[in-house]
Structures are given as C-alpha cells and as structure tokens.
Amino acid sequence: MGKFVFTKELKGVDAYSRHKKLLKSYESYNGSTNSKSSNTHSHNPEHDILRKHHKFVLSSDDAADTDTMTWEQRLAKKYYDQLFKEYALCELSRYKQGHIALRWRTEDEVVFGKGQFICASMQCAVTDNLTSWEVNFGYVEEGIKKNELVKVRLCPDCSDKLNYKTQKRRTKKMEKETAATVARRGKRKKTTSIDDDSSEDDDDSHRMKRQSGSSEHSNHPGNEQPSEKQDASSIWSKDWDDKDDKTKDEEFEDYFADLLQ
Known part of the structure; x- marks a missing residue:
C-alpha cells in the first residue's frame, strides 16, 4: 500500500x-546515515575526508608510500594528483588583516585560463596587465607551521592587496626614518647656529682688541717711526760747518797760513 x-x-x-x-x-x-543513529559517527562524506587528509604540498616520501596508506589517504592523494600546481588561486577578501588563502587549480580552471590568463583572485576577472608574483605562503598543516613558494598572477589592484601588509610596514618604517632624519638635522642646525654665534663674538672681541691696540700705539708719544727718529737725531748731531759763509780772500789766507806753519 x-x-x-x-x-x-x-x-x-x-x-x-x-x-x-x-x-x-x-x-x-x-536507517539513513543522516539520522541520529550510531551509524552517523562511522560515516564520513568524501568532502570531509578530503578536508581532513588533503595536504597543500605532498612530499615525495608520502607520495611513494602508497602501500601503508589508508583508503582516506589514497583518496586525498588521488585528488592531489589531479590538481595543477604551476599557478595558484588566491582569496583576498581579508587582505587588510594579512589573511590570504591559496589553493591549486583544477582542470576546468586551467582550461578556462583562470589564474594564468585571468587574474588569480577569486573575486576578479581582469585579463590585462597581469603580474607574476612568487609568494612565500605560510600555513599550518597538521599542527605544523610550513612555508612554500607559490606563483600567482594578479592584476595591479589585486597585486596591491597581496602586498598590502608589506607596503604598510615599509611605509611605517620610512616614516620613522624620515622623522629621525629630520630630528637629527634639527639638532645639527641648532648646534651649528650656536657655534656661529660664538665665533662671531670671538671675531668681534678680537677686532675690538686690535682696534684698541692700534689706537693706543698711535697715541703713545714714544711710538714714533724709526726713520723720523733717525732724521731728527742726524739733524741735531751734525757739526756746525760755516765754510760756506767764508769769502774767497779769507779762504786764501787760511790756506797760506797752513803752508807756512
């Protein structure tokens, strides 16, 4: 019925x-597995299996050791082998917090050109002026911090989002360096102005001393020129010579008197 x-x-x-x-x-x-029976705990959909066992980068040791893998691990490896790992896709919705998510491309995305000829951002579809970036992607897997170099191709706007935290740190560092440089220049300028003022005072004092010394030297009665001293002394030290005042007759008489003596 x-x-x-x-x-x-x-x-x-x-x-x-x-x-x-x-x-x-x-x-x-x-008897459904979605009911609240005990069978629900023993059943895991494939999506949950992949979320639990998938690895962003599968090491060569893990890939070679297929004999000891469980069914879930083999399923995760099969999914990993179907991914294309030349370029990655990224999620930039939380770029201001520095949280960027990356994943590898599927076959349909490679055929469509997403991530290589189209911007790799999930919310962007720009195809012009794409730039390739090699990102040091840091992530936590199985409680272990890991790093991997990943290539992404982004448009200019998405490239700025990708490098937002780096540019922000660089801007803060440049601002600190600029402020420190301005402070050093201000201190140097202040020191130089003080030194200039002191040197000008010294020059003024030396100039005043020279002027006062020269005035004293010129006003002192004993500070006459040597040539003037010599002329005065030579004039007053000469003997009186009155030969020019004698007549010719007197000169002849003196001459004969000297001969007769």
Whole structure:
C-alpha cells in the first residue's frame, strides 16, 4: 500500500522534483546515515575526508608510500594528483588583516585560463596587465607551521592587496626614518647656529682688541717711526760747518797760513 502511494505521488513529477522527493524520503528513513543513529559517527562524506587528509604540498616520501596508506589517504592523494600546481588561486577578501588563502587549480580552471590568463583572485576577472608574483605562503598543516613558494598572477589592484601588509610596514618604517632624519638635522642646525654665534663674538672681541691696540700705539708719544727718529737725531748731531759763509780772500789766507806753519 505504501509503495503504491509513493509511486502515485511521483507520477507526473519532473525529474528534479522526483530527485528531491527521494532524497527527503531517504533522509527521513530510520536507517539513513543522516539520522541520529550510531551509524552517523562511522560515516564520513568524501568532502570531509578530503578536508581532513588533503595536504597543500605532498612530499615525495608520502607520495611513494602508497602501500601503508589508508583508503582516506589514497583518496586525498588521488585528488592531489589531479590538481595543477604551476599557478595558484588566491582569496583576498581579508587582505587588510594579512589573511590570504591559496589553493591549486583544477582542470576546468586551467582550461578556462583562470589564474594564468585571468587574474588569480577569486573575486576578479581582469585579463590585462597581469603580474607574476612568487609568494612565500605560510600555513599550518597538521599542527605544523610550513612555508612554500607559490606563483600567482594578479592584476595591479589585486597585486596591491597581496602586498598590502608589506607596503604598510615599509611605509611605517620610512616614516620613522624620515622623522629621525629630520630630528637629527634639527639638532645639527641648532648646534651649528650656536657655534656661529660664538665665533662671531670671538671675531668681534678680537677686532675690538686690535682696534684698541692700534689706537693706543698711535697715541703713545714714544711710538714714533724709526726713520723720523733717525732724521731728527742726524739733524741735531751734525757739526756746525760755516765754510760756506767764508769769502774767497779769507779762504786764501787760511790756506797760506797752513803752508807756512
């Protein structure tokens, strides 16, 4: 009876509505894994398995040791092998907090050109002026801090978002250096002005001393020039010579007197 009623309800319904009806009936079934039975804890969808066992970069040792892998680990490795790891896609919605998420591209995204010919940001579709960046991506995996160099291609706006924290730190550092330089220049200028004032005072004092010394030297009675001293002394020390005042007769008489003696 129940089967007849269920078939009657699905009769004349489109495929999508029939699909939703079947899923609803399956979830309400007592033995369903989505019910609150004990079977729920032992069942994990593939999405949860991948979230638990997927690794951003699978090491060569982990990839080679397939014999000891569990079914979940083999599923995660199969998904990892299907990814394309030349370029990555990024999530930049929280770039101001410095939180950037990266993941590898799927086959459909590679065919579409996303991340290589189209900006790698999930919210951007720009195709012009793309720049390749090699990002040191730091992440925590299985409680371990890891780093990996990843290539991304971004447009100018998304490139600024990617480097937002770095540019902000660089700007703060430049501002501190500029302030320190201005402070040093101010101190140097102040010291130089003080030294200039003191040197000007010294020059003025030396100039005043020279002027006072020269005035004293010129006003002192004993500070006459040597040439003037010599002229005065030579004039007063000469003997009086009155030969020029004698007549010719007197000169002849003196001459004969000297001969007769």
